[in-house]
Amino acid sequence: MLERRNPISIGEAVKQIMKHQISGVTEYVSISESYGRYLSEDLIATSNVPHFDRAPYDGFAVRSIDTLEASQSNPVEFEVIDHIGAGMVSSKLVGENQAVRIMTGAMMPNGTDAVVMFEVAKDYEKNGIPYMSIKRQINKGTNVSFIGEDAKQGEVLVEKGTLINPGIQAMLATFGYKEVPVAKKPLIGLFATGTELLEVDEELVPGKIRNSNSYMIAAQIERAGGTVHYYGKLPDEFDTCFKAVKDALSEVDILITTGGVSVGDFDYLPGIYKKLGAEVLFNKVAMRPGSVTTVAIYDGKILFGLSGNPSACYVGFELFTRPIIRTQLFSNQPHLRKEKALLEVDFPKANPFTRFVRSATFIDEGRLKSTPSGLDKSNIIMSLAGANSLMILPGGTRGFMAGNEVEVLLLEDQVGSVWPW
Amino acid sequence: MLERRNPISIGEAVKQIMKHQISGVTEYVSISESYGRYLSEDLIATSNVPHFDRAPYDGFAVRSIDTLEASQSNPVEFEVIDHIGAGMVSSKLVGENQAVRIMTGAMMPNGTDAVVMFEVAKDYEKNGIPYMSIKRQINKGTNVSFIGEDAKQGEVLVEKGTLINPGIQAMLATFGYKEVPVAKKPLIGLFATGTELLEVDEELVPGKIRNSNSYMIAAQIERAGGTVHYYGKLPDEFDTCFKAVKDALSEVDILITTGGVSVGDFDYLPGIYKKLGAEVLFNKVAMRPGSVTTVAIYDGKILFGLSGNPSACYVGFELFTRPIIRTQLFSNQPHLRKEKALLEVDFPKANPFTRFVRSATFIDEGRLKSTPSGLDKSNIIMSLAGANSLMILPGGTRGFMAGNEVEVLLLEDQVGSVWPW
Numbered sequence: 001m002l003e004r005r006n007p008i009s010i011g012e013a014v015k016q017i018m019k020h021q022i023s024g025v026t027e028y029v030s031i032s033e034s035y036g037r038y039l040s041e042d043l044i045a046t047s048n049v050p051h052f053d054r055a056p057y058d059g060f061a062v063r064s065i066d067t068l069e070a071s072q073s074n075p076v077e078f079e080v081i082d083h084i085g086a087g088m089v090s091s092k093l094v095g096e097n098q099a100v101r102i103m104t105g106a107m108m109p110n111g112t113d114a115v116v117m118f119e120v121a122k123d124y125e126k127n128g129i130p131y132m133s134i135k136r137q138i139n140k141g142t143n144v145s146f147i148g149e150d151a152k153q154g155e156v157l158v159e160k161g162t163l164i165n166p167g168i169q170a171m172l173a174t175f176g177y178k179e180v181p182v183a184k185k186p187l188i189g190l191f192a193t194g195t196e197l198l199e200v201d202e203e204l205v206p207g208k209i210r211n212s213n214s215y216m217i218a219a220q221i222e223r224a225g226g227t228v229h230y231y232g233k234l235p236d237e238f239d240t241c242f243k244a245v246k247d248a249l250s251e252v253d254i255l256i257t258t259g260g261v262s263v264g265d266f267d268y269l270p271g272i273y274k275k276l277g278a279e280v281l282f283n284k285v286a287m288r289p290g291s292v293t294t295v296a297i298y299d300g301k302i303l304f305g306l307s308g309n310p311s312a313c314y315v316g317f318e319l320f321t322r323p324i325i326r327t328q329l330f331s332n333q334p335h336l337r338k339e340k341a342l343l344e345v346d347f348p349k350a351n352p353f354t355r356f357v358r359s360a361t362f363i364d365e366g367r368l369k370s371t372p373s374g375l376d377k378s379n380i381i382m383s384l385a386g387a388n389s390l391m392i393l394p395g396g397t398r399g400f401m402a403g404n405e406v407e408v409l410l411l412e413d414q415v416g417s418v419w420p421w
Numbered sequence: 422m423l424e425r426r427n428p429i430s431i432g433e434a435v436k437q438i439m440k441h442q443i444s445g446v447t448e449y450v451s452i453s454e455s456y457g458r459y460l461s462e463d464l465i466a467t468s469n470v471p472h473f474d475r476a477p478y479d480g481f482a483v484r485s486i487d488t489l490e491a492s493q494s495n496p497v498e499f500e501v502i503d504h505i506g507a508g509m510v511s512s513k514l515v516g517e518n519q520a521v522r523i524m525t526g527a528m529m530p531n532g533t534d535a536v537v538m539f540e541v542a543k544d545y546e547k548n549g550i551p552y553m554s555i556k557r558q559i560n561k562g563t564n565v566s567f568i569g570e571d572a573k574q575g576e577v578l579v580e581k582g583t584l585i586n587p588g589i590q591a592m593l594a595t596f597g598y599k600e601v602p603v604a605k606k607p608l609i610g611l612f613a614t615g616t617e618l619l620e621v622d623e624e625l626v627p628g629k630i631r632n633s634n635s636y637m638i639a640a641q642i643e644r645a646g647g648t649v650h651y652y653g654k655l656p657d658e659f660d661t662c663f664k665a666v667k668d669a670l671s672e673v674d675i676l677i678t679t680g681g682v683s684v685g686d687f688d689y690l691p692g693i694y695k696k697l698g699a700e701v702l703f704n705k706v707a708m709r710p711g712s713v714t715t716v717a718i719y720d721g722k723i724l725f726g727l728s729g730n731p732s733a734c735y736v737g738f739e740l741f742t743r744p745i746i747r748t749q750l751f752s753n754q755p756h757l758r759k760e761k762a763l764l765e766v767d768f769p770k771a772n773p774f775t776r777f778v779r780s781a782t783f784i785d786e787g788r789l790k791s792t793p794s795g796l797d798k799s800n801i802i803m804s805l806a807g808a809n810s811l812m813i814l815p816g817g818t819r820g821f822m823a824g825n826e827v828e829v830l831l832l833e834d835q836v837g838s839v840w841p842w
Contacts (some may be wrong), residue, residue: 052627086616088617105615165806166640167637176621176631195506197508204468206510207508212592215591216591216594217587218590219585308526309525339784339787340784340787366789366826385586385589388586
C-alpha cells in the first residue's frame with residue numbers, strides 16, 4: 001500500500017530547481033521608498049565626488065606658496081578678503097598674501113590650494129580690515145578634498161542585487177537617483193492544506209490545531225524579499241482543489257502549498273500534479289526534516305509542495321524556495337549563507353540522513369558558536385522562534401560533541417552563498 | 422572668536438541621554454502585519470502544545486500492552502477498526518488486539534498509547550476486514566506527542582521587545598493571536614540644514630551638493646524601528662528656522678537635525694536651543710567623527726543635533742539616537758551589539774580620541790574579522806555603503822596592526838547590547 005519514492009540528494013534537488021530559475025524584473029521606486037529593496041542595476045557614479053575642490057574643515061583658504069617663509073619667529077600675515085560658508089562660491093581671485101575665511105564644505109576659492117585650520121591661525125583686525133597670520137609652512141593640498149577624491153564619474157559603486165542600506169541611500173541621493181531601479185518583488189501564491197487546520201481566531205477543538213504554517217511561510221517569503229498572496233486553505237474535495245491550484249498558477253510567479261504532499265491517505269497534491277500534467281522534479285529528498293518536499297514545474301512556474309510539518313516546511317522553504325526568490329532579486333549569491341561554528345552542546349543522535357537542526361548561532365569572543373534552539377522533534381514549532389540558523393549535520397555521521405566544528409546556515413543574513421555550498 | 426566647548430566622554434553622553442528615555446506604547450496590529458515589528462508584551466502560551474495526544478507519524482495506533490508477546494517468531498495480529506487523518510477524531514474505543522490506522526497529526530484514539538509505524542507493520546485483509554500484524558514489542562508512549570510536550574499553557578515563550586520573526590509568527594498563530602500587541606513605532610522628525618544642499622533631482626552647481634544625509638538618516642531610522650517625518654530643509658533665516666523647529670516639536674517624539682551645530686559662522690542650531698530654552702545635555706563629545714553632536718531636551722522631547730558631515734551624522738545617530746528608539750520598542754538591549762573581531766589590515770593612524778571606523782565585518786573560518794570599508798576622511802560617504810559595522814579604536818592608542826583584536830559594533834543586528842559596553 002506504500003508508494004515507493006526514490007530520495008534524491010539535497011545538492012541534486014537544488015540543481016534541478018535552479019535550472020528553472022526565473023529572471024528578475026526592474027521597477028522604479030522613489031528614493032524615499034527604496035530602503036530595504038534590492039538594486040536591479042549597478043549603482044554608477046553620475047558625477048565626481050566631490051565635484052569641486054572643497055574645504056573639509058573650517059579655516060582660511062590660502063595660496064600655499066605664500067606660507068613658504070612662515071615660522072615661529074616669522075609669522076606671515078594674510079588679508080582676509082572674503083568669508084564663505086558651505087554652498088557659497090567666492091567671487092574673488094585670491095592674490096599674494098590674501099586669504100578667504102572658509103567653512104567646512106565650501107568650494108576652494110580661485111587661486112587657493114590649501115586650508116589653514118582656525119587652530120593654527122591667529123585672526124585680528126587692523127583699521128576695520130580682517131587679517132590672520134600663521135607661524136608655519138602649509139603644503140599645497142593641505143586640508144583640501146579634491147575633485148573625484150571619493151568617487152570618479154562612471155565608476156560602479158554598488159553591484160546590482162545588493163540590498164539598499166542607509167549608506168547606499170546616501171549614495172543614491174548624492175548621484176541624483178530620485179527614482180531607483182529595484183527588483184520587482186516576486187509574487188508568491190500560498191495555499192495551506194489539512195482538514196486539521198483552524199483559523200487563527202477559532203477556538204481549539206480536539207484533534208484540530210490552528211494554521212501556523214501559513215503565517216510562518218508568509219514571513220519567510222517577506223524575509224526572502226518576496227510578496228505573498230495567501231489563497232487560504234485548500235478545500236478537501238479534489239476537483240475544487242485542482243481548480244483552485246490551476247487558477248492560482250495563472251496569477252503568481254511561484255506557488256507554495258503546505259501539507260498534502262506525503263504518501264498519507266489524505267494527501268491530494270500528488271494527484272493534482274498528475275492531473276495538471278506538471279513535471280515533478282522530485283518528491284523525496286534525502287534529508288530530515290523535509291524529506292517529502294515535492295517540487296514540480298507547470299507552464300514555466302515552480303510549484304513548491306512543502307511538508308505540512310512546521311519544521312519541515314520551514315527548512316524546505318529556506319533550502320529550495322529562497323534561492324529562487326533571491327535570483328529574481330538579482331542576487332548572484334542566492335543561497336543561505338554557510339559558515340563554520342563550534343557546537344556548544346553534545347548532539348549524540350546519529351544522522352542516517354543529512355539533518356538540519358534549528359539553532360541559535362552567536363558570537364563569543366570573536367568566534368561563531370551554535371546551539372540547537374530547542375528539541376528537534378517533528379511538529380515542534382517552539383524551537384523556531386529562537387532560531388537564527390540551521391545547523392547542518394551531514395548524513396552518515398554518528399553524532400557530534402560540544403566543541404566540534406559544524407556548518408551553519410544563517411537565516412537573517414543578506415550576504416548569501418553561491419552553490420554548491 | 423572660537424567658542425570653547427568642553428567635550429564629554431561617549432559613556433557620559435550616552436548616560437545623559439538615557440536618563441531621558443521615553444517609554445514605549447502598545448498598539449495592536451493584525452498578525453498578517455506583525456512580521457518585523459517588536460512585541461510589546463511577553464508572548465504567552467494560551468494553551469498546551471499539543472493540546473491533545475497526537476501521532477507524529479503515519480501508522481497504526483495500538484494499546485502497547487497488546488504487543489508484549491510480539492516477536493519475530495510470534496507476530497501479533499490486530500483488527501484495524503477505524504481510519505483517521507489529521508483533524509479527525511475516532512469515535513471508537515480501541516479494545517484488545519484492535520488498532521486504528523492513523524495519519525500524522527491526528528489525535529490518539531481512546532484506549533491507544535503507542536503508534537506502530539507503517540514500516541514495521543504488515544497490513545492485509547481477511548474476508549473484507551482490514552488487519553495488520555507486527556513482530557516486535559512496542560513500548561507505551563512510542564511515537565506519541567503528548568499534551569504540553571512542546572509548550573505548557575501559561576508559559577512565557579518570547580520576551581517583549583523581541584523582533585517578530587517567521588518562527589514567532591508561527592507561535593502567534595498557534596496561540597490564537599489574531600491581533601498582536603506590538604510597540605508603536607516612534608515618530609522621528611527630521612530637518613536638514615545647509616545652504617549648500619540641493620534636492621535629489623536638482624542639477625549640480627559649483628559649491629553645492631545634493632542632500633544625502635536626510636535619505637541616509639531616514640533609512641537609519643527605519644532600520645532602528647522608527648518612522649520618519651521629513652520636514653525638509655530648514656530655511657537660512659533664524660526666526661523662520663526657530664518657528665519651524667518649535668512647531669515640529671509639538672508633532673513628533675524625537676527631533677533630529679543634521680548640520681548647523683558646529684561653531685562655524687553659519688550654524689544656527691545653538692541659537693535655536695537657546696531661544697527655545699532647551700536644556701543642552703552636551704555639545705561636544707570626545708570622539709571622531711561626530712564630535713560636534715549636540716543633544717538637548719525641550720518639553721520632555723529629545724533634540725538630536727547631528728553633524729552635517731555624513732560620517733559624523735551616521736555615527737552620531739547610531740550611538741545616541743538608536744538606543745532611544747530601541748527603548749521605545751521595549752528592548753532591554755537597546756545599544757548597538759558589540760563584538761570582538763580581528764583586524765584584517767594595518768590601521769597605523771594614532772587615535773587621540775576614540776575613533777569609529779566604518780568597517781566590513783565578516784566571518785572567516787568561524788572567526789569574526791573586520792576591515793575598514795573605505796577611506797575614513799570626513800565627508801566621504803562612499804565607505805558607508807559597504808559598512809555593516811563600526812570599528813572602535815579607543816582614544817589614546819597609537820594605531821593598530823593586522824591581526825590585532827578590535828571591538829566592532831554591528832549595524833544590521835537585532836540582538837543589541839546593554840550599556841555600558
